[in-house]
Amino acid sequence: DIVMTQSPLSLTVTPGEPASISCRSSQSLLFSDGSNCLGWYLQKPGQPPQLLISLTSNRASGVPDRFSGSGSGTDFTLKISRVEAEDVGVYYCMQALQTPLTFGGGTKVEIK
Amino acid sequence: QVQLQQSGPGLLEPSQTLSLTCAISGDSVSSNNVAWNWIRASPSRGLEWLGRTYYMSKWYYESARSVKSRITLNPDASKNQFSLQLNSVTPEDTAVYYCARWDHVGRYFDHWGQGTLVTVSS
Numbered sequence: 001d002i003v004m005t006q007s008p009l010s011l012t013v014t015p016g017e018p019a020s021i022s023c024r025s026s027q028s029l030l031f032s033d034g035s036n037c038l039g040w041y042l043q044k045p046g047q048p049p050q051l052l053i054s055l056t057s058n059r060a061s062g063v064p065d066r067f068s069g070s071g072s073g074t075d076f077t078l079k080i081s082r083v084e085a086e087d088v089g090v091y092y093c094m095q096a097l098q099t100p101l102t103f104g105g106g107t108k109v110e111i112k
Numbered sequence: 113q114v115q116l117q118q119s120g121p122g123l124l125e126p127s128q129t130l131s132l133t134c135a136i137s138g139d140s141v142s143s144n145n146v147a148w149n150w151i152r153a154s155p156s157r158g159l160e161w162l163g164r165t166y167y168m169s170k171w172y173y174e175s176a177r178s179v180k181s182r183i184t185l186n187p188d189a190s191k192n193q194f195s196l197q198l199n200s201v202t203p204e205d206t207a208v209y210y211c212a213r214w215d216h217v218g219r220y221f222d223h224w225g226q227g228t229l230v231t232v233s234s
Binding site: 001048051 | 149153158159160161164174176177210212218219220221222224225226227
């Protein structure tokens with residue numbers, strides 16, 4: 001199974017400031033078509049996870065452009081350019097290359 | 113608009129069978145290019161993918177090694193729903209269970225059920 005490791009475990013951010021979350025996979029997520037199969041999800045309190053980013057850098061419909069994803073191979077990053085109050089929750093990376101689909105342990109983002 | 117509506121009991125005793133159903137609206141359980149999944153969330157295990165079923169000329173079933181011997185996934189085209197059965201539950205199976213649709217092309221979960229808290233306790 002592919003192991004996903006996120007850091008940091010938690011983040012407290014001042015509104016308007018940037019934030020960055022790292023995700024590392026135990027093996028390359030590069031697919032034969034050249035895409036890196038890594039997604040990012042945000043779980044707000046009391047809600048199911050929601051898709052933010054697919055295939056490393058594709059923002060989902062309705063996701064603000066302050067969210068961006070980058071990386072390749074085994075190292076990936078989610079960046080929020082200016083954190084807003086509505087961004088609080090737990091962020092998960094997930095490898096989409098093969099089953100079993102596996103998630104990182106999560107990064108809890110709180111507002112200062 | 114795709115919607116997934118979960119149903120099933122929330123309290124079980126050890127050794128019982130967990131049974132959850134996910135009713136689909138706005139799509140078909142037999143659609144190509146999508147898969148129907150079960151995922152659970154707990155403080156001890158985080159988000160854990162349990163298994164999925166999908167139709168591509170025939171039905172396919174995949175499950176996580178951790179539950180492979182205990183899990184049954186059933187699509188029901190007549191009711192447009194799919195279900196999860198997990199046998200011989202223990203307190204370790206206490207979690208919030210979600211059904212979710214997977215897009216094969218985009219490789220992401222795009223629609224989720226509302227979640228069902230399942231507690232296993234004697």
